[in-house]
Amino acid sequence: MDSSQVFVFRRKVSQQTLSALCRLLEQISAHIGQEAILLTQETLFPEQQRGKNPWGTECLQLLIAPQMSILLLGNFSVPDSLYQISLTWDSQTIQDLLTQLTPSVTLPQELEQYLTQSQLSPVVGAIKEFNLFFSNLLEIFWSEGNETPQMKCIHASVCQPIEEALRQQVEQERLLNQVITQIRHSLELPVVLETAVTEVRNFLQVDRLLIYQFSSHPSETETKQTFPNGWGKITYEARASQLVPSLLNMIPEDDCFSYLPQYQDKYRRGTVVAVENVETQYSSSFCLTEFLRHNQVLSLLIAPIIVEDQLWGLIIAHQCFKKRQWLETEKEFLGHIGEHLAIAIQQALLYKQVQEQKQFFEKRVFECTEELRSSIAVAQSAHLSKSEFLSNISHELLTPLTCVIGLAGTLLHWSGEQSSLSPEKQRKYIESIQKNGKKLMDLINDILDYSSITSGDYQLNIHEFSLYSVVNSVLRDFASEAQKKSIDLILDFQVQKEENDFYADRERIKQILSHLISNAIKFTPDQGKVTLRIWREKSQVFFQVEDTGIGISQEQLPLLFEKFQQLEKARQRTHGGTGLGLALTKQLVELHRGTIEVESTPEQGSLFTVRIPNNINLKNKKLLTNETNNVNKSAQNKTIILISKDEEAATLICELLTVKNYQVIWLLDSYPSIRQIEILQPLIVIIDQEIIQSQEIGKALKHYPKTSFVKVLVLRTSLQNISWKSLVKNGIDDYLIKPIEPTILLRKISFLGSLAIHKDKA
Template identity: 50%
Template sequence: MNPVSKSILRRTLPISIFEKLCSLWRELMEIEGSSAILLNDSIIYPEITDISEILGAKKFYLLLSSQLCALLQGTLNDSSLSYQVIITCDPQAIAEFTHKLEQHLDNSSPWRKRLIPYIEPHLPQSNPLETHFNSRLWNILVPEFSETSDVMYEGLRTCEPVEEALRQQVAQERLLNQLIGQIHQSLELSVILETAVRELRSFLEVDRLFIYKFREKYLSTSESEKIQNLGGLVTYESRVSQSIPSLLNVVAEDVCFATIPEYQHKYRQGEIVAIEDVERQYSASLCLSQFLEKYWILSKLIAPIIVEGELWGLLIAHQCFKKRQWLESEKAFLGQIGEHLAVAIYQAQLYAQVQEQKNTFEQRVIESTQALRDTLIASQAANHSKSEFLGNMSHELRTPLTCIIGLSGTLLHWSQEGLNLPVDKQRKYLDTIQNSGKHLLDMINEILEYSNLQSGKYVLSVRYFSLTKVAKNVMQRVSDESEHRRINLELDLQIEPQKDSFSADPERVQQILYHLLNNALKFTSKNGKVTLRVWLEKNQLCLEVEDTGIGIEEEKIPLLFESFQQLENSRRRVYGGTGLGLALTKQLVELHGGTIEVESIINKGSTFTVRIPSQPQNKAKLVSQSEKNQALFTKNKTIVLVESNEEIATLIGELLTAANYHFIWLMDGTKVIKKIELLEPSAVILDKELSKIIEINDSLKQYPETKDTKVLILRNEITSKEWTEISKMGIDDYLIKPIQPNLLLKRVNALIFNNNES
């Protein structure tokens, strides 16, 4: 078989090499003479304008003769200024190419007739022209064969020396592919760079090869700052001998090179720098000369590593024992490795980011899981506390209810039998029923108030009041308990008479004091002492309750104000209570914008200190007690209640009548508004739906006789937002059910008094 009959060569070549190949085809034509045909794109173009679409290449040379048929095709790659080249002597491939030409040539073309004998495949015999072609072809190709890995070799045979050189170049290509494979096998950047440095130094047979990495901060600074700062350092290195000085972690080179014009700019453009004699190249720089001599650098080759458009580092090869002339193939090869390293580095960076995000996500999952676990534990603890609270409350409620039902049943039994129970025993029973009822009402109110606070349905009724009066009232309220427990109860009022007035919600302040005093009495032993101190400090009201009780452990103080909490189950059994008193107290204090603090010593006692700032109010007017009494005496004291519930109406009627009010009860009806207008009361108490309340209120405001009538509404619950909206409609005050007698009288008195002032 003819040695070139099955030869096909595909590769990427520089423009200069492609032009040499074109010259070879013209040289063969001159040798063969007129008996041969040489066609190219320039000759055919006038007859076939779309050559590249038909033939698959913009440039071609086709030699057809009895001794040799050879085809050269080339497609220009503008981005790399090179040609994609196909060289073939295969008869079948040449026949197909000539057939395409013949089909697209005009019938009158002289080239068409000359191509016909070469359309069918034929095998030229071996001859001197073929030998000349082989020799010249590989003289052109062999020096450039290592420039690219884009090679396909399909059985091409040449003379023995050239064939051996070709085998060496193919082995180099395989080694390059192996190196690239090793680089891409790992996503660990350190493994990639160590492998590349070691294998590349061996492959290029250089004395030292290393990677110089720039710092990110350094790359972002201005040129003047670059000269003043250290830009990077050597991170990976491979040496042919340990006697060669190491450059690992050395940074001095960059300081020296920073003085060179356009330093780094050429690397950012992707330029590969080859210096055969560094001593001569850098003779003008003392800094560089000393550095080169210190590290035995005679020749060097540098390729940039550009990652995502930024100069990441440099790949540098050194000759240390003799100078070296760098081949074009070596430059191209180092540049290729730099490009592959850039891809590998970018992939490793992405992998590192993914790992970091994965770790962050895992940490967030752990934190979220822990948060859910903590929430579950807290929820379980809360449920446990509430279960204990409900169990305790069943006992706390059952005790007064048993007394009420039992003693009232006894009185009812004696009454039904027509028997007379001794008066002192009747009074004792009634006192017990009354006290049990009050105790029961206090517990229920405590729970309802806490519920209202939790849901934001608590509204402060801010006005000026007497601190002395509030303090004495609450002391009187707990005096029976202190006497029963034989505890000394003292009031220390540190307030000047002219500064006795304070702006806040007096009922809530009294409630705060009651809970604190009741708590102090509960945990103070017989013959102990409880002291209430009241004083003003600038614009703040200070309340202090000190006891000589059992005290509180320091680590348990934070639990004092938790809902449904008593510090020990044994305390709950011994002392009783809902466990809401101090929690409610803290919320009432905070509702005023105040603070509460605790100091305690085990077995010596505790001190609770409350500070409440003065509360702002729109209209505040100080009136003497005599003026108030005169106003209440002279004012029309008629109160109208619109209520459909007979029990509530009876309770309110008895309370107001006992307080010397003229009480009138109206059932709901179509003429209720007319009746109110005729009565002209000082105040109206309404227990109706909001729409009906607004209708009645609007009607009263229309008539001169009733426009000053105050309106008090009864509600099961009310939020701050709801009360703000309702008060804007002209409603004067509200009261939450169940009705508290003292609170009802205070609210009604306040309405009548304010009405008199207006």
């Protein structure tokens, strides 16, 4: 071994310091892990051979690892009672030592691979491990004599490069710490990258240092055919002087790299590429050679920036005026910079995502706030609409009630034998009472119907009827009203005779047309015209009501079918109404699975079009309806028993049902015998009793075979705290809340009667 090439750190130390150095090597070995091999005097030589190693030393400690190798030798000096130590980390020196030991010592098998290598791993390949070793080494000697250890070299030309390498390692660590600190304290990615390229260029003393960033989402014009190996541009740059041309924002022609096999794959694996002579390295690619020559690149060093396992970009160092041989320390340093920049980029991307999520949530909070404000405005509007509705309904109810009460009072005052009222005037008063009473009934029916429909409790009574008879009936009802305003009420009936029959709820269709025609007459000036037009299209019927009235503005059309809405302000309103008419009409149309549309022009008139489907699946109800009608014509199938002690209510029920050709038997007995009901054979039993008594009667009727078909209708002022399941379980088929509304009573009687007949025949 040529001693002129051996560099050794020499010093006399105490036994305590020597022990500290041995522990330091053990610490470094433990830090590296399983890849490290630590050999000592005791492990290499038997007890009888100790002190007879090739160097004749009394202390020997050797650390061998892929990252670094360190040799410690020590001899005891008798005169001053100190140890003369020699410490080296030169790989060639250590490998020569292993070769010299081979003839006399059996080395562990793990060391055989080192003997076959031409050189052990140099210390510059492990910046962190060597910095740990070197800093602890200085600390040991400072603690011993408060002075910095001096390097003594066998050959002075070897010592200077070692000292320079140590200074470089310290500066590298300082710069890495600076980059890491900036990453931790800044989320502004452009600031981090700009500072990094400037500092790294200054440290490496290269002519140009830049960051080439790949684009993960090419534009529509940037296809894979144009960029077969990727795409991107130079986004950051630092130059030594203005003599170095700028490449900032340049988009290199990636086709030049296509001649390099899998040039991106090696970077994805984390490989750092060092090129000392670009012309020699890339001689096979004329395009790439020309690109580098044009931009004055003689040598280059490239490290990847990998973010979330994807190649985000490259950090590239350029030598432009002379070729450069890149050191291992420089390669590893640039690799570390790339790793830390990747952390900064990932951190910035996460921060950006957080900011975007923050903006999204802020936007959603704003939208929800606006929705809440809108909901509050709608609720306030609904409240105002309901208040106006209550005001309107009060007016609409008070007017006919005043008339009814006033005229009834007049008749009552002048009643008797001494009455001075002529029969004609009495008849006129009675007709007015009847008319206003009917108006009151219609208003109340509208409210009850709307409430029933919106709550989902109402069901249509589908059966077959004549379209012509319904529309004629509606027009007759409004003939007098139209005549008073000199309005032409026209029927345009376009339905063929064979298509006249239609399946729907006849009374509801009549109610729909009545609301539309009433509205048209109400808002059409005198001498105007209202047309009712009907036609069929396959399985659908169209009803169209056209008027020459005041019309509706486009802004008001969306409010037209809203409940409680009047398109005129209360103080300006010249026409009556509750504001429920068109809302109820729309509900009835949709209940038939139909549609209603409106077209209107202010001061010209309105056109309402209603489409009602003719459901062919409901034809099987025709037989049931016909059977009900036929059977109901016979007296024995129209018998109704009323059990009640309320004389006023019973009188009203008897009169209403008698007018409809029912035979009513009024029983005062709270507990009539089942035998008595069996003999009378009623279709329906109406019970106006306490709920317990009503349930006992209903349960008994359903239990007895000959009366099981009889339907039971109970009258109650309230059904609070009573479940419908409980009523059904005890034989109750339906109920009616008092005070009695005639239309609802007749509707329920008709429905229960049809069910009773059908079950009886079955």
